[in-house]
Amino acid sequence: MAFKLPKNSLFAILLRSSWWISFAIAGALSLIAMALLPEAYRAVGALSSFPFVVIGVIALRRQWSLPGSQEVARTAEILSTLNWQSFAPLAQASLEETGRVVRTYQGAGAEFVIHDNGGCRLVSARRWKSARLGVEPLRELIGAFDTAGARGGIIICLGDITEPARKLAQSSAVDIWGAAELAARLRGKLPPP
The missing domain is CATH 3.40.1350.10 (Trna Endonuclease; Chain: A, domain 1)
Known part of the structure; x- marks a missing residue:
């Protein structure tokens, strides 16, 4: 049985949105992690934005060939x-x-x-x-x-x-x-x- 995202989950909404929104969220999360977390946890905090990067890449791939x-x-x-x-x-x-x-x-x-x-x-x-x-x-x-x-x-x-x-x-x-x-x-x- 294939996994299907719930229609109104955050990642499903991001997949239907413009690709750059996911990258903007990933960048914002990384910046917040670098600014607010202690030095020892900054890398882990920045990596928490990785799912948004993946969603951004998937959305970009889907939207690349779509007509403007x-x-x-x-x-x-x-x-x-x-x-x-x-x-x-x-x-x-x-x-x-x-x-x-x-x-x-x-x-x-x-x-x-x-x-x-x-x-x-x-x-x-x-x-x-x-x-x-x-x-x-x-x-x-x-x-x-x-x-x-x-x-x-x-x-x-x-x-x-x-x-x-x-x-x-x-x-x-x-x-x-x-x-x-x-x-x-x-x-x-x-x-x-």
Whole structure:
């Protein structure tokens, strides 16, 4: 069984935060240890910041290849101008970046199905331009799980997600892909603005 950090633990929060915050905490702890502890304990006190350095390195590694805010905004701008016929191949390409087989889904509630070694997942992408996504598209997607034998899904939306929709997605094994996820997966594949 793999160890999983509790969602709201300090280290889990730092892993989701900017990498430099962990290094700043490590530096502050080291400085405090050097300034306040007796000479014999300074090295041990400074070493107490080591877990924050490790978390900072992990966060830096994860964030290194992520698109910046300007690239995310540019991606959202380009994708919001496309019609479905232009967007669908890009959505499929972003899903194929995961290394799985992606096919068009023929049923209601989803547009694509991803097949992998553990079954399939459905993808709802038709409402990618929605300014605000509520629970109704999620219910349609979740309703299609049984028909397709899916074990989860992905919903693609450039706009905001309502809090009830976010909670429903979390409780139903549905990942939400926004502009940041699409920008990371569609690098070099977008049409010019």
